[in-house]
Amino acid sequence: MKSDRGKNSLVIISLILLMIVMGLTFGGRERISRFENFIGKSLIPVQRIFNTMTGLMESIVSPVVNVWDNEKRIDELERENASLREAFVASALEANEYAELEELRGIFEYLPATSAELVTEARVVSKDPGNWYNMFVIDKGHADGVMKNAAVISGKGLLGLVYEVSDDFAKVVAIIDHKNSVGIKISDKTRDYEGVVDGGIDGSLNGSFFDPSAEVFVGDLIITSGKGLYQEGIIIGTVSEVFKDRNELLVTITVEPLADFRKLNRVLVLPAKPGIGEVD
Amino acid sequence: MKNHEVIFAALLVFTLQTTMVSQLRIMGVIPNLILVVLLLMVLLLKDHSGLKFALMAGFLQDLFSAKALGTNMLVYLLITLFFYLFKEMYFGENRISVVAGVVIATILYHLIFFMTVIFLRDQYRSIGVVLSTAGLEAVYNSLSALMVLPLMKRWVERESRR
Incomplete structure (x- = not known):
């Protein structure tokens, strides 16, 4: 009886402590604390091996499973390739091509040249x-220069924000997570x-x-847009739906991210915006 | 079950969940192998190894993928306590019992998590969305449990012979 009461108290105390x-x-x-860092650091090499195995299995199974999808994709890519070739020829005729490209490059050039090494x-x-x-x-963690609130990107676009950092690893919240707000703008400079x-x-x-x-x-x-935690000019995705409010007070949109969150492997961590990353 | 065996099981199941199982997202939902193994441990083992497994696996999940330390530990602990209270009255070791247990555990997991995120003021999801996710996950978890059950039974038998 006494031991039952003791067990119940222990459970209640544990629950309160956890809360x-x-x-x-x-x-x-x-x-993140040293103890957690130690556990994480020990587990990461094992996870890396399992991840590699998963990737290997996927690369073997995927072509077989996705035969139909692959055929469709090849068709789409061929069509896209043809239209791109036409567009390229047309744009080559334009005299101000170089200036336009420079302007486009400017849109995506969010990092100062000196900080690229960071x-x-x-x-x-x-x-x-x-x-x-x-x-x-x-x-990668604090020992490699990763800071809390630093933006994480893939080759295709923005992935998320560093949420917690330990010495040897970091947790990232994806932009598709609830409550992760991102300031946006349209890449076309004429529509600001x-x-x-x-x-x-x-x-x-x-x-x-x-x-x-x-x-x-x-x-x-x-x-x-550069407002908030993210630097300006990082590609997010394309608009897939536009809704205009009846009272015309808001233009609501749905954006399909360009980054593939199912196939994440190598990523880049940008330096946090000045005044937003942690300060030692 | 010895402590080091529980730790090893938690590490193995957690690693499988975060690397291989997390790739199996079907209709936006992934199965929860940690919850499945936890439930089978609670139902099949005579000792309280399930409690240790819940805390260990919950800690690892919190460490790698939760916005607050203790969230998954709390959820798994409450589910484990629920099943320890009712397993002798309502649950056995047969397949139907296991599937019923998995469905209840999955719904409980999502409802407790739902209350936790409200407590943390982290996000708001309608109860309909929570239950539809839980329903789909319950199907995946039940299938996973039916696959893992024979392995676990064989392992428990070997343990009891030792």
Whole structure:
């Protein structure tokens, strides 16, 4: 009887303690404790091996499973290739081609030239095991210059933001996670509208433009506006849906991210925006 | 089950979940192998190894993929306690019991998580979305449990002979 009461008390104390720990650690810590770092550091090499094995298995199985999809994709790529070739020939005839390219390059040039060496290359070692969050772990941490609130990108576009950092690894919250807001604008400089998008449930991004008269079209390329935690000019994705509010107070959009969150392998961690990353 | 065996099991299942199982996203939902193994441990083992496994696997999940330390530990602990309370009355070791247990555990997992994120003011999902995710995951988890059950039974038998 006495031991039962003791066990019950222990359980209740454990539950209360866990709730306190949750409250204290929510929001992302500046630095993960040494004990957690030790556990993570020990587990990362094993996860890397398992990840490599998964990738290998996928590369063997995928072509067989996706024969139909691959055929469709080849058709699409061939069509795209033909139209791109036409577009290229047409644009080659234009005298101001170089200036236009320079302008385009300017849109995506978000990093000052001197800070390029601060970009850290990392590998994704594990992905979120549940259905509540969209997070992943990279194998670089504070020792490699990764800071809390640094933007993480892939070759295709923005992936997310560093949430917590330990010495040897870091947790990243994907942009498709709920509550991860990103300041956006259209890449076309002639339409200078700004807005914000948040992660949706289905892996897309939903948001709106602040200007109710914003001219947004399906297919528009969306980049970061530089407002908030992310640097300006990082590619996010393309507009897949546009809704105009009846009262015309908001232009609501859905953005399909260009980055493939299912196939994350190598990523780049940008230096955090000045004044936003952690300060030693 | 010895402590080091529980730790090894938690490390193995967690690694499988974060690397291989997390790739099996069908209709936006992935199965939860950690929950499946936890439930089978609670139902099949006579000792309280399930409790240790819940804390260990929950800690690893919190360390690598939660916005607050303790979230998954709390959820798994509550589910484990629920099944320890009711397993002798309502659950056996047969397939139907296991599937029923997995469905209940999956729904419980999502409902407790739902309350946790409200407590943390982290995100809001409608209860309909939570239940539809839980329903789909329950199907995947049940199938996973039916695949893992014979392995676990064989292993438990070998353990009891030792």
